[in-house]
Amino acid sequence: MQLKRYYILTLFFIGLLWVFSLYAATPADTLAQLFTATQTMQADFTQTIFDNHGKSIQRSQGHMAFQRPGKFRWDVRSPLPQLVVANGQRLWIYDADLEQVVIRSLHQSAGETPALLLSRPNPVLQTDFKVSEGQGDNKGMQWFILTPKKNDNMFEQIRLGFRQEQIQAMRLTDHLGHSTLIEFHHIHINTALSSSLFSFVPKSGVDVIDETQR
Template sequence: MKLKFMRKCLLALALSAGAASQAFAGGLDEMHQFVSQVKSASGDFSQRQMKPVKGQVGALEPTGTSSGTFAFARPGKFVWLYQKPYQQLLQADGQTLYVYDKDLNQVTERPLGNALGASPAAILFGSNDLDKNFTVKDGGTKEGVDWVELVPKAQDTQFKRIGVGFKAGNLDSMELYDVFGNVTLLSFQNIQKNPAATADRFKFVVPKGADVIKG
């Protein structure tokens, strides 16, 4: 269950970086600058899972928290490492997605293909064709954060809508609303934009003795 949850959380999901905005003219401008100017990034993230409270319309309750680090180079290359409450790695080299569960010493491997598609991961790790996969609109400003709302155009996606928040020109947070009423809240810290990276930064090496499962 742990492996399945984490894989769904990023593959169906997502994660992070900062955008440079000269005038900070609102969330839409900052979003477009993010996808066009930030080709790679690294930083820290924290994640909270929320689920609907039975019998209470609109109410949510926490189901878990996690945190870790990330790095990406668009399109399709990333390292998303959960460090707490336990370690799990999601990594892609542009062609293949690897999910490594340290406790099980197990790697699940599958073609990346068009898996990013209209998922939240496409916002961070994909190309800059967000308008192709999402209906994008301004989400207003709340508590100093400029929001953009993205609704997937595909009918078979797991997510109903995605909120992306920018603050002072940097990506600050994401809110992921799935079709079951669950909400994933992501916040980002210590972001480095377009850092220098080695050629093998996103090359996955199977840990010694790990079982490999083709997904």
């Protein structure tokens, strides 16, 4: 009985030490810990774009997956299908309506596709962004504010919302005051993902624009 009680108390104090170390860290360190704990993720998403007055002007839905570092899939299914795939080195942007795919270097496209940052290595993330902690909300969300250190980023601020140590939402604000809210649903963390999710082979007849050859 005494041994069992000692074991429970030991686990309790280990848990307290972990919590205290988490909150004693800088926001960048805390965010890095949260990212490190999530090596793979797949989820449904809704994406809503707002104008600079806060009015909703566009809404889309789809499915996403990532595997760190650098592998990513963003599959918009409605209202207009579009697919973005990254294999760690290259990025494919496929427009089904236009029957066209654009191939880019992943490094060159990181600032244009902010959702990619979920799959990026922690050192790269902290090199490119200043990280601060935002206020929590009534949904129990813990927010982190990412401000680009360079002016060539499409967005002036990126907010990441976590609940129970899982990413739940992203809010992106551009230089014109427009914002994009991405909310994740049916989230699966650290499950095995097929490598085929992170590769793209265009069908016959698809126009290929390879910007990596320029």
